[in-house]
Amino acid sequence: xxxxxxxxxDLQFHLNHPLMKKIVELREKNFVDKDVxxxxxxDFEDTMDSYRRVLEIAGGICSDVIAANAEDVDxxxxxxxxxxxxxxxxTQANLEAIRKAGLGGIxxxxxxEGLNMSLICFVMANEMVARGDAGFENxxxxxxxxxxxxxFASEEIKQKYLPLVSRGATCAMALTEPDAGSDLQAVMLKxxxxxxxxxxxxxxxxxxxxxxxxxxxxxxxxxxxxxxxGRGLSMFVYDRRDGGVKVRRIENKLGIKGSPTCELVYTxxxxxxxxxRKMGLIKYVMSLMNAARLGIGAQGTGLCEAAYREAxxxxxxRQQFGKxxxxxxxxxxxxxxxxxxxYASRAMLYETARFVEVYKxxxxxxxxxxxxxxxxxxxxxxxxxxxxxxxVCKMFASEYANQLAYDALQIHGGSGYMKDYPIERIYxxxxxxxIYEGTSQLQVVAAIRHVTTGTYLAQIKxxxxxxxxxxxxxxxDKLVAMREDYERAIARVTAGDGExxxxxxxxxxxxxxxxxxxxxxxxxxxxxxxxxVPAEVYIKHAQAxxxxxxxxxEGSCCGDIDIYKAVLSExxx
Amino acid sequence: xxxxxKVVVLAKQVPDTRNVxxxxxxxxxxxxxxxxxxxxxxxxxxxxxxxLTIKDMCEGTTVYILTMGPLRAxxxxxxxxxxxxxxxYLLTDRAFAGADTLATSYALSRALVEIKPDLIIAGRQAIDxxxxxVGPQVAEKLGLPxxxxxxxxxxxDDRQIVVKRRLEHxxxxxxxxxxxxxxxxxxxxxxxxxxxxxxMKYKRAMxxxxxQAAGDDYMQFVENKDYLKIVEWNVGDIxxxxxxxxxxxxxxxxxxxxxxVFQAKESRKLTVxxxxxxxxxxxxxxxxxxx
Numbered sequence: 001x002x003x004x005x006x007x008x009x010d011l012q013f014h015l016n017h018p019l020m021k022k023i024v025e026l027r028e029k030n031f032v033d034k035d036v037x038x039x040x041x042x043d044f045e046d047t048m049d050s051y052r053r054v055l056e057i058a059g060g061i062c063s064d065v066i067a068a069n070a071e072d073v074d075x076x077x078x079x080x081x082x083x084x085x086x087x088x089x090x091t092q093a094n095l096e097a098i099r100k101a102g103l104g105g106i107x108x109x110x111x112x113e114g115l116n117m118s119l120i121c122f123v124m125a126n127e128m129v130a131r132g133d134a135g136f137e138n139x140x141x142x143x144x145x146x147x148x149x150x151x152f153a154s155e156e157i158k159q160k161y162l163p164l165v166s167r168g169a170t171c172a173m174a175l176t177e178p179d180a181g182s183d184l185q186a187v188m189l190k191x192x193x194x195x196x197x198x199x200x201x202x203x204x205x206x207x208x209x210x211x212x213x214x215x216x217x218x219x220x221x222x223x224x225x226x227x228x229x230g231r232g233l234s235m236f237v238y239d240r241r242d243g244g245v246k247v248r249r250i251e252n253k254l255g256i257k258g259s260p261t262c263e264l265v266y267t268x269x270x271x272x273x274x275x276x277r278k279m280g281l282i283k284y285v286m287s288l289m290n291a292a293r294l295g296i297g298a299q300g301t302g303l304c305e306a307a308y309r310e311a312x313x314x315x316x317x318r319q320q321f322g323k324x325x326x327x328x329x330x331x332x333x334x335x336x337x338x339x340x341x342x343y344a345s346r347a348m349l350y351e352t353a354r355f356v357e358v359y360k361x362x363x364x365x366x367x368x369x370x371x372x373x374x375x376x377x378x379x380x381x382x383x384x385x386x387x388x389x390x391x392v393c394k395m396f397a398s399e400y401a402n403q404l405a406y407d408a409l410q411i412h413g414g415s416g417y418m419k420d421y422p423i424e425r426i427y428x429x430x431x432x433x434x435i436y437e438g439t440s441q442l443q444v445v446a447a448i449r450h451v452t453t454g455t456y457l458a459q460i461k462x463x464x465x466x467x468x469x470x471x472x473x474x475x476x477d478k479l480v481a482m483r484e485d486y487e488r489a490i491a492r493v494t495a496g497d498g499e500x501x502x503x504x505x506x507x508x509x510x511x512x513x514x515x516x517x518x519x520x521x522x523x524x525x526x527x528x529x530x531x532x533v534p535a536e537v538y539i540k541h542a543q544a545x546x547x548x549x550x551x552x553x554e555g556s557c558c559g560d561i562d563i564y565k566a567v568l569s570e571x572x573x
Numbered sequence: 574x575x576x577x578x579k580v581v582v583l584a585k586q587v588p589d590t591r592n593v594x595x596x597x598x599x600x601x602x603x604x605x606x607x608x609x610x611x612x613x614x615x616x617x618x619x620x621x622x623x624x625l626t627i628k629d630m631c632e633g634t635t636v637y638i639l640t641m642g643p644l645r646a647x648x649x650x651x652x653x654x655x656x657x658x659x660x661x662y663l664l665t666d667r668a669f670a671g672a673d674t675l676a677t678s679y680a681l682s683r684a685l686v687e688i689k690p691d692l693i694i695a696g697r698q699a700i701d702x703x704x705x706x707v708g709p710q711v712a713e714k715l716g717l718p719x720x721x722x723x724x725x726x727x728x729x730d731d732r733q734i735v736v737k738r739r740l741e742h743x744x745x746x747x748x749x750x751x752x753x754x755x756x757x758x759x760x761x762x763x764x765x766x767x768x769x770x771x772x773m774k775y776k777r778a779m780x781x782x783x784x785q786a787a788g789d790d791y792m793q794f795v796e797n798k799d800y801l802k803i804v805e806w807n808v809g810d811i812x813x814x815x816x817x818x819x820x821x822x823x824x825x826x827x828x829x830x831x832x833x834v835f836q837a838k839e840s841r842k843l844t845v846x847x848x849x850x851x852x853x854x855x856x857x858x859x860x861x862x863x864x
Binding site: 038039040041042049050053054057060061097100101102103106115 | 766767771774
């Protein structure tokens with residue numbers, strides 16, 4: 001009888017962030033729902049109390065159901081029967097538990113039977129689910145699709161689909177095709193409007209679709225005949241009950257084996273247009289991807305938590321040379337670094353989620369009444385921060401998930417390589433996180449313009465300017481020096497041409513992330529003594545990493561790129 | 574299955590004896606309740622699940638919890654409401670204190686006479702006493718048929734309920750007319766989790782005493798919200814003979830409590846052959862256990 005919420009003080013710490021007051025007030029709009037819905041909160045304290053209670057329910061299910069089923073689900077996996085997906089038995093049990101607990105639609109408005117809880121709570125639930133079973137987090141986390149429907153679809157479509165999600169329906173986002181992966185402009189799946197039925201009909205193939213046979217799918221399709229680029233694509237919503245989509249096969253993957261990755265064949269599958277034609281890729285996929293990236297940030301953080309706990313447990317239990325292996329410097333150093341990265345990853349996750357939520361709340365309010373100019377300014381500022389932070393959050397959480405899984409397996413030694421411990425599954429599951437929803441390399445592409453335009457720098461300076469307790473001044477001094485190095489690195493790189501920037505982009509974004517994550521932990525160290533050590537440790541790590549990056553950048557001159565380009569003339573015979 | 578039933582689940586708040594530490598018992602041999610968290614008796618949760626399954630099957634069915642205990646036992650009534658129950662009755666009074674199973678079942682039966690349910694479901698036994706007596710005694714006192722060791726309710730119609738029982742060497746399917754008392758085994762399906770919306774809706778459900786402690790603002794808040802009121806009854810609310818309640822009505826007296834530790838470290842299986850018995854005898858004599 002465990003509980004992934006109650007056993008995690010760090011998670012609870014983030015729920016109590018001061019910005020929650022503003023977020024709750026924006027979401028609950030003077031608590032107007034209390035007279036309409038018997039389950040709506042009456043004030044801030046009441047809201048937070050409900051948040052904690054619901055997260056406690058989710059924490060119990062994540063521990064006692066989802067984590068308990070993870071090993072069997074990994075072994076059994078889903079299968080295709082009569083052109084449709086049949087989940088592993090454990091997956092079915094997980095979905096049933098979630099449905100009974102009423103955890104669908106955590107973040108959806110009450111008028112669609114949702115719980116109207118903060119995005120922070122949804123992200124926390126994501127994280128706990130991923131800690132239990134990262135593969136199942138995919139199925140659960142795809143509720144994100146409902147958010148996109150809520151944001152952009154007509155009232156009629158919202159009325160039709162959103163209550164289904166609140167009652168536990170699962171979702172899928174069908175974007176990728178055999179020839180359209182990272183480059184979604186190449187999507188070919190055809191949508192044509194059928195005058196007779198008054199519906200759009202979809203024809204074509206989608207590939208690598210997570211939970212592709214979910215109850216509700218958002219499908220990116222070419223609605224404008226003769227077009228070849230992103231401007232001819234629109235977004236559609238498809239209800240599995242309407243038929244017309246067959247699952248051709250499920251991929252056999254390295255990890256997240258419980259999550260069905262489907263190849264889908266659409267044959268006159270009826271669907272409804274979401275929002276405006278031609279805005280599919282340009283607007284809606286971007287929104288979908290941002291939400292999905294935050295979701296991977298949560299998945300990565302959940303995996304970090306799982307890996308750290310497995311490693312800590314094993315290092316305490318395993319005896320060699322007459323003592324628990326945790327007592328050896330090589331082990332305790334590894335574990336200490338793991339914990340610091342775990343906390344840093346989570347700090348970044350919730351900082352990003354708060355930025356996203358504040359701007360989305362203002363956007364929602366903006367649909368009901370015109371915003372004042374101050375409100376608009378605030379919305380834009382948070383929107384910019386959310387856009388800048390999301391790729392860094394996704395990149396760091398997923399890279400750390402891999403690093404922690406790697407280190408945790410290493411701590412297990414030979415035993416970790418066997419199927420006997422959960423760590424080998426965690427290790428396999430983590431590997432996808434820095435690949436899908438945009439590889440780390442693509443997160444760098446999304447982030448680099450905020451490096452060169454100074455979005456991050458301004459925020460880093462804002463963190464510096466906040467008040468810090470005197471006893472932490474030595475850490476702040478380090479971060480100020482690191483920021484000066486960071487500015488030097490940017491100046492050096494941007495003095496070159498576009499190719500120079502592309503070449504050093506990863507290094508600059510890494511430096512950015514290290515600085516931001518350091519500041520977040522330093523801020524937490526000022527609020528709670530729990531974080532002083534993780535902040536010290538993380539800043540040591542960040543300082544060394546950034547020094548190496550700067551060294552590389554300063555030592556590299558214009559001809560350098562050619563050394564690396566030499567590989568272009570090589571090929572495999 | 575259209576019958577609308579009024580179902581009462583008998584439940585008990587118990588100390589969690591499943592993970593006992595060193596300080597679980599006091600020096601005088603009584604349970605140290607402060608050291609053990611108070612929980613919903615596990616088999617009563619199995620009973621609640623059966624009741625809620627009936628509620629799912631038969632529209633219009635209501636499920637109420639009946640529990641006897643101190644004021645804080647209202648926690649398990651709220652817990653049940655979070656999982657799907659409509660409400661509950663808390664029997665609380667100093668006169669009920671110190672009751673053994675006989676006095677407990679008497680008090681519960683008097684309350685049930687007031688409530689008049691069609692169906693009474695209880696867990697087989699509580700983890701603090703392990704007697705399995707309260708359910709059957711309630712049935713006897715009310716003169717109702719009883720189905721013990723139930724695992725699954727197979728069907729319900731206007732006249733009867735059909736139940737599968739889990740017995741030591743197999744299963745047995747029986748039927749009974751209403752009203753009837755059923756006690757449920759741990760082998761029955763686990764109880765469903767708390768439901769998020771129900772938690773948000775019912776988290777402020779309170780008994781009369783809790784309401785008074787919560788203050789005037791809160792009284793106003795619940796004024797027109799009957800669903801937030803948990804029924805609190807004391808001795809005066811049930812028609813009961815005081816001599817049969819609490820300590821007075823409890824013939825069971827605990828003489829002594831011992832800590833039983835199983836000594837055997839391993840066991841062996843012997844056949845009834847002379848050779849096996851002979852070798853055992855030789856071993857026991859050699860080890861001075863015998864002779």
